[in-house]
Structures are given as structure tokens and as C-alpha cells.
Amino acid sequence: MDLMLAGKSVFVAAASKGLGKAVALEYAKEGARVTIASRSLEQLAQTRDEIRARTGVEAAIIQMDVLNGDEIRHAIQSTAAAGNGLDVLVANAGGPQGGYFSDMEDSDWMGGFELSLLSTIRLIREALPYLKSAGGGRIVNLASTSIKQPIDGLILSNVFRAGVQALTKSLASELAQDGTLINTIAPGRIATDRIAELDRKKAADQQRSFEDIQADAIRQIPLGRLGTPEEFAKHVVFYGSFANTYVTGQSLLVDGGMVKGL
Helix, strand or coil, X not given: CCCCCCCCEEEECCCCCHXXXXXXXXXXXXXXXXXXXXXXXXXXXXXXXXXXXXXXXXXXXXXXXXXXHHHHHHHHHHHHHHCCCCCEEEECCCCCCCECHHHCCHHHHHHHHXXXXXXXXXXXXXXXXXXHHCCCCEEEXXXXXXXXXXXXXXXXXXXXXXXXXXXXHHHHHHHHCCCCEEEEEEECCECCHHHHHHHHHHHHHHCCCHHHHHHHHHHXXXXXXXXXXXXXXXXXXXHCCCCCCCCCCCEEEECCCCCCCC
16 A cells, blocks of 8 residues: 655654654654654664665654654654654654652653643644645654553553544544644553563562563453554554554554453
């Protein structure tokens, strides 16, 4: 299938590692002009080199902290200037800290809001004029299966990731008149450093082994394994492509069947 991404300008936030990196690599495979952003220039350079080696595409890199509105504005403006506009935005950020309601102070709630929801709002706000100028673009917000089923011990993610999908649904009708489609893609247990970090914390809290915690989690997945970043990225790239012409405002769980809700 031709995803009609060749030559399109794509911006991927938090793309130096993990799911963002996998998404950027998949866009490069489709011939897009990819810009990747994160806080670490060193990690960005390594990811750029890997993308070049695997696809032949020279990704642009921009240092950007998703907690900094000025840096987001600069990154989007620079991407549009260098790439003759902007066609696709992938709004992504690292997950907020784990913990329960009783663990959280006001500063934790504010941090979770700024990282998981406000960063998405800012990225979209800065990107929209360029997407509109392009005749209608694509926005994909990365979230978590917590938008459909709360995850124990991740109260901040449960609250603010749900806000991301509320934003997606609200914007779908507003943006449709300009031809821009927006969707949320929600990973379940994908084999990333983030999942390993959460499992190690859970193992320490419960005084159990990391392997036992992972085995318990895998038993809850009908497909019987963790997903791969590459599997997840393929879904992001389709919904954030111009082969997608009629799906907007939706959420897709990439979770191997883990969430049981309808």
C-alpha cells in the first residue's frame, strides 16, 4: 500500500529512543522527510545515524524539551522552514512518574499535566497553521491503554492520557473543515525502556523478581508476548499518513488484546 508519504514533512517529538524512535524510522522507510526532537542531542545524533544507515534518509534533529513552550515553538517553526512546511505531527512525550493517588503532591500533578497533556496541546497549537497551509495534515497523539482502562499505580498517566484522547475527540470536528485528521494511538505493553523501568519499580515495591513481574503481565496478554516498537510504529504511520482519508477522532489500542473493555 502506498501511504503517500514520500517527500512529506514529518515531525516526531521525543524521538531519540523508544516508541518515538521507532515511529521516526518507519516514516523514513516510507520516504518522508523526518525531523526528530528530544532533549538529548547526543541520543538524537545516534538515532539520526541509525535512520540513515537503515533507510538512507537523513533525518533532521532539533533539541527540544516538551516541557518548554518556547522550545516547542522554535522546533516546529524550524521544521517548517527547513522542510517547506509541515504535513504530519506525531505528538509524543515520555510517560509521567508512577505512583498512587496518596503518593502525589501538587507538584507531581502539575508535572504530569505539563508532560502528558500540555505538551500535546502546545505541539498541536504550533503545528496547526502549517498543517492548514499544506491543505490539511495528519496528527497522531501517542498515549497509553490507560485511556480506556486505568492501570494500577499509574494515576498520573490514567488522568492525563485520558485528557489526550478527550483533546483528540474534541479537535476532530474542529479540524475536519481544513482537512486535518487527528487520532490517538495507545500502546499496551511494548518492549521499551519505559516498560522495563516500571516493571523494575513494581518488582522492588513488591519484593519480587523482575522476571516474575514480567511473566505475570504477559499472562494478561492474549497474544502471549510483549509487542515490539516496530509493530506499534506501523499503526502510527498508517493513521498519520495520507492513505488514511476517513478516520479521525479515534483511539486505537495496540496491546495484543490486553484491554478487555468494549
